[in-house]
Amino acid sequence: MCSGIPISLASFGYMTLEGKVAMVTGASSGIGASTVRKLRQAGVRVAGGARRVDRIEADVALALDVTDEASAAAFVEQGIAELGGLDILFNNAGLALGRYPFSESTEEDERRVLHTNLDGVMRVTRLCLPHIRDAGHILFMGSIAGRQAYENGASYIAAKFGLRGFVYALREDLLGRPIRVTTVDAGLVETEFSVVRFGDDVDKAKAVYEGVDPITPDEVADCIMFALTRPLHVNVDEIVIKALQQSSGARIVRRTDRRSAS
Ligand code: NAP
Numbered sequence: 469m470c471s472g473i474p475i476s477l478a479s480f481g482y483m484t485l486e487g488k489v490a491m492v493t494g495a496s497s498g499i500g501a502s503t504v505r506k507l508r509q510a511g512v513r514v515a516g517g518a519r520r521v522d523r524i525e526a527d528v529a530l531a532l533d534v535t536d537e538a539s540a541a542a543f544v545e546q547g548i549a550e551l552g553g554l555d556i557l558f559n560n561a562g563l564a565l566g567r568y569p570f571s572e573s574t575e576e577d578e579r580r581v582l583h584t585n586l587d588g589v590m591r592v593t594r595l596c597l598p599h600i601r602d603a604g605h606i607l608f609m610g611s612i613a614g615r616q617a618y619e620n621g622a623s624y625i626a627a628k629f630g631l632r633g634f635v636y637a638l639r640e641d642l643l644g645r646p647i648r649v650t651t652v653d654a655g656l657v658e659t660e661f662s663v664v665r666f667g668d669d670v671d672k673a674k675a676v677y678e679g680v681d682p683i684t685p686d687e688v689a690d691c692i693m694f695a696l697t698r699p700l701h702v703n704v705d706e707i708v709i710k711a712l713q714q715s716s717g718a719r720i721v722r723r724t725d726r727r728s729a730s
Contacts, residue, residue, distance in 0.1 A: 481699055482698065482699055483603075483696060483699065483700060484697075485510040485511055485512045485556075485696060485697065486511035487511060487512075488511075488513075488555040488556060489512065489513045489514070489515075489551040489553055489554060489555050489556070490507050490513070490515070490551075490556035490557070490558065491514070491515045491516075491548075491551070491554060491556070491557050491558070491596065492507070492514055492515070492516045492517070492558045493516075493517050493518070493532060493534055493543075493558070493559055493592055494518055494560040494561030494562060494609075495514075495516025495517060495518050495526055495529075496519070496520040496521070496523040497520075497523065497659060497660050498657070498659030498685050499560055499609060499689060500518070500558070500561070500609075501523075501525065501685070502684075502686045502689040503558055503560065503688075503692050503693075504516050504524070504525065504526050505689070506686070506689045506690070506692070507693075508526070512555075512556065513527045513528075513551055514527050514528070515528035515529075515530060515551055516528070516529055516530070517529075517530045517532025517534075517547070518531075518532055518561065519531065519533050527550075528546075528547060528550045530542075530543050530546055530547055531543070532561070534584060534588025534592055535580070535583040535584055535587070535588050540591050540592050540595060544592065544595040548596075553599065553601055554596055554599045554600050554601065554604065555600070555603070555604050555605070556604065556605050556606075556607070556696065557592070557593065557596045557600065557604075557605075557606045557607070558608075558609070559589045559592055559606070560608075561588060561589075562585045562589075562611075563580070563584050563585070563661070563664050563665070564581065564613075564621065564624035564665045565580060565581055565623070565664075565665060565667075566665065566666070567620040567621060567665070568620055570622040573622065573623060578623045581623040581627050582623065582630075584627075585624070585627035585628060585631060586627045586630045586631055589608065590634055593606060600647055602646045602647075603700055604648070605648045606647065606649050606650075607652070607692055607695065608631060608635050608649075608651040609651075609654070609688075610631055610635070610651040610652060610706075611624075611628040611655075612653050612654065612710060612716060613625045613628045613717050614627075614628030614629045614630075614632045614653060615629075615632070615653055615708070616717060616718075617717075618716065621717065628653075631651075632653075635651050639703075639705070648703045649703065649705070650703070650704050650705065650706070650707070652688060652695075652706075652707045652709065653706060653707070653708045653709070654708075654709050654710070655709065655711055655714045656676065656677065656680060656682040656683060656710070656711050656720070657682055657683045657684070657685060657687075658682040658683070658685075659685050662674075662676045662677070678722060679713075679722030679723040680720055680722055680723075681711060681712070683709055683711055688709065691707045691709055694707070
C-alpha cells in the first residue's frame with residue numbers, strides 16, 4: 469500500500485526490477501505479451517490478463533475483460549492475492565475497429581472502442597491504485613492517434629486522446645506520492661492490432677505495414693523497460709515512438725508508392 473510518506477527518492481539508484489510484481493492487461497498478444505516476457509526476464513513476477521487466457525504466458529494467467537466491471541474486479545483481486553502485492557501496472561489492453569468516416573460509425577463500435585481503451589483503463593487503474601506500493605509505477609499504452617488526428621478513425625482517436633487526458637490528470641493527483649506514471653504513444657507496431665481492426669481480414673491488415681519497417685512489439689516493450697529502470701526520482705512522462713518512415717497516423721512514406729495514408 470502507498471503510505472504517501474515523503475521518502476528520499478534520489479537515494480535510489482537505477483531501479484532493479486528483481487523481486488517486483490506486475491500486472492499487465494492485454495497480455496495474450498502483441499505489446500502486452502512482449503512486455504510480460506521482458507519483465508519476467510528481469511526477475512519480475514507477472515500476472516497477465518486478457519479474454520484469451522489460454523494464450524497468456526505469465527506467472528499467473530487470468531481471464532480479463534476490461535469492459536466488464538466484475539471481470540476487472542476479479543482480475544485485480546485474484547492477481548494481487550496471487551502476487552502478494554503490486555509494484556507495476558501496465559494498462560495495455562486496447563483495440564480499434566475499422567477505418568471508416570464517422571458518418572458510418574455505430575453505437576456498438578463506439579461503445580466497444582471507448583470502453584476498452586478508456587473506461588477499462590480507468591477502471592483497472594482505480595481498482596489497482598490502493599494496492600500499489602511505494603516506488604510503484606503505472607504505465608499506459610497510448611498511441612500517436614491520441615496526439616494527432618487522422619481520417620477515418622474517430623472513435624479510436626477520441627479514446628486515445630481521452631486516455632492521454634486521464635494520464636495527465638492522474639499524474640497531478642499522484643504528485644507527491646512515490647508512484648511514477650508513464651505513457652508510451654506508439655505509431656505503427658506490427659501486432660494483431662490491424663487484424664482485429666479489420667475484422668480478421670488478414671490481407672487488409674498486412675497492407676497497413678506494406679513498404680514500411682514497422683516498430684516491433686519488443687521495441688515498444690523496451691520503452692516500458694527503460695521507463696521502469698530509471699532512478700526512482702526520474703519520471704519518464706511520455707515516450708513517443710514511430711517508424712522512421714512515419715511522421716503521423718496519416719503520413720507514411722512507403723517504399724513503393726512514396727506517400728500514402730495508413
Ligand atoms: P494486439 O496484438 O491486438 O493486442 C491487444 C491486446 O489487448 C490483446 O492481448 C487483447 O487480448 C487485449 N484486449 C483487447 N480487448 C480487451 C478487453 N476487452 N479486455 C482485456 N483485454 C483486451 O495489439 P497491440 O498492438 O499489442 O495493442 C496493445 C496496445 O497498443 C493497445 O492499447 C493499442 O491501442 C496500442 N497501440 C497499438 C499500436 C499498433 O500499431 N499495433 C500503435 C499504438 C498503440 P484478448 O483479445 O485476448 O482479450
